[in-house]
Amino acid sequence: MASVLVVEDDPFVRSALIRHLTEACHTVRSVGTALEALREVAHVGFDVVILDLGLPDLDGAEALKMLRGITDVPVIIATARDDEAEIVRLLNDGADDYLTKPFSVEHLSARMAAVLRRSRGAAAGGEPPSRVLQVGGLSIDPLRRQAELDGTPLDLTRREFDLLAFLAGRPGVVVPRKELLAEVWQQSYGDDQTIDVHLSWLRRKLGETAAQPRYLHTLRGVGVKLEPPL
Numbered sequence: 001m002a003s004v005l006v007v008e009d010d011p012f013v014r015s016a017l018i019r020h021l022t023e024a025c026h027t028v029r030s031v032g033t034a035l036e037a038l039r040e041v042a043h044v045g046f047d048v049v050i051l052d053l054g055l056p057d058l059d060g061a062e063a064l065k066m067l068r069g070i071t072d073v074p075v076i077i078a079t080a081r082d083d084e085a086e087i088v089r090l091l092n093d094g095a096d097d098y099l100t101k102p103f104s105v106e107h108l109s110a111r112m113a114a115v116l117r118r119s120r121g122a123a124a125g126g127e128p129p130s131r132v133l134q135v136g137g138l139s140i141d142p143l144r145r146q147a148e149l150d151g152t153p154l155d156l157t158r159r160e161f162d163l164l165a166f167l168a169g170r171p172g173v174v175v176p177r178k179e180l181l182a183e184v185w186q187q188s189y190g191d192d193q194t195i196d197v198h199l200s201w202l203r204r205k206l207g208e209t210a211a212q213p214r215y216l217h218t219l220r221g222v223g224v225k226l227e228p229p230l
Helices: 011-023 034-043 060-068 084-092 105-123 158-168 177-183 192-205
Strands: 003-007 027-031 048-052 075-079 097-100 133-135 138-141 146-149 216-219 223-226
Touching: 003 011, 003 034, 011 027, 011 105, 027 034, 034 048, 034 060, 048 060, 048 105, 060 075, 060 084, 075 105, 084 097, 084 192, 097 105, 133 158, 138 158, 146 158, 158 177, 158 192, 158 223, 177 192, 177 223, 192 216
Parallel strands: 003 027, 003 048, 048 075, 075 097
Antiparallel strands: 133 138, 138 146, 216 223
16 A cells, blocks of 8 residues: 555546545545645655646646655656657656556556555665775765766766666676666566666766767667776
8 A cells, every 4th residue: 555646637537546546545645736746745755646747837847856856755757748858858857657648547556566666675675785886987876876977976867876876786797678677667567768768868977878888888689788988
């Protein structure tokens, strides 16, 4: 069972989500505006937030940035928009997952379960490695969740850091995409685009490209590895 905040202004969609989540034994609170959502999150400890983008008072993308300023609660974006560039921005701004409307309740349940496994596993299960990981000029501190490149701090999203730290713990090893989905995203299935999006943004912050890699190397059809530049 999880504590869920539904941020949705459409009364029909909102009531359907509340009914489904309640039937699945979750505790549900709901609001119809971004400001109400921010107030709720500031005072109540939720396990996950389902955030609509088309809110009446503030665009959901801006609401996401404001949420990330006050909490690390997992956020699943629910949107009718399917523009790839916008999805990339949302992931980079801290969204944990997204669903394109219309979606089935089964699809929502699966995405919620994956997000909750990730957040609960991080909070309870495995302690991150205590040692600082060093790969060439990259320095990654899993406990402080800080990364530097040649002494300069890297401004990474939560998922970018998780991906970088996972690869840095296996320098020079080609990690299959399926393993990345399972270990970093805690999903047994998924779209390779999710990995590609985060790799693209991570490469940009490392000052490299897929065509001219320095640290991150993709082996088509095999996986990804992190190793120091030659």
